[in-house]
Amino acid sequence: MTALPGADQAAGLRDWAATRSRSVGPTLVVVGAPLPAQAGRRTRAVLEHWAGCGWRWVGAAQDWRIVPLSPALPVPASARREPRWALWVEPDGAGLRRALSCLESVRRQHGPRRLLALHPPRLQRRGLLDNLQQAARRFLDTDLVVLAP
Numbered sequence: 001m002t003a004l005p006g007a008d009q010a011a012g013l014r015d016w017a018a019t020r021s022r023s024v025g026p027t028l029v030v031v032g033a034p035l036p037a038q039a040g041r042r043t044r045a046v047l048e049h050w051a052g053c054g055w056r057w058v059g060a061a062q063d064w065r066i067v068p069l070s071p072a073l074p075v076p077a078s079a080r081r082e083p084r085w086a087l088w089v090e091p092d093g094a095g096l097r098r099a100l101s102c103l104e105s106v107r108r109q110h111g112p113r114r115l116l117a118l119h120p121p122r123l124q125r126r127g128l129l130d131n132l133q134q135a136a137r138r139f140l141d142t143d144l145v146v147l148a149p
Helices: 005-021 036-052 095-108 125-140
Strands: 027-031 065-069 085-088 114-118 143-145
Touching: 027 036, 027 095, 027 114, 036 065, 036 085, 036 114, 085 095, 095 125, 114 125, 125 143
Parallel strands: 027 065, 027 085, 085 114, 114 143
Antiparallel strands: none
């Protein structure tokens, strides 16, 4: 018995629909990473750490779609539509200055007013992160969410 031409097409459409309906992980737009090419790896490492600390919302770090953006370039309209944004914060002496400059650039480009602070796992909240969070709120009307001890 030969297959009807329409049957082959329907099978192909079902296969295509099945691949389209698979859930895609959440997107996280990351700004401020010193090396945007490494932003995905470093961001996933932080997400894995948070998942290991019991933050269930993280899920599987490898499922996240990481979109690194340079604060020096215009923010694409497609990125502005994303609900999840993060700011990479380096723990070195210039980390506060770089992070504030990045937040200012995002704000000037009508980016989000709420970002998650991404930082190396053992960075303490006291000091750099607290100062950055307070400055973002006070000077840029931006809420910086900090997950640190």
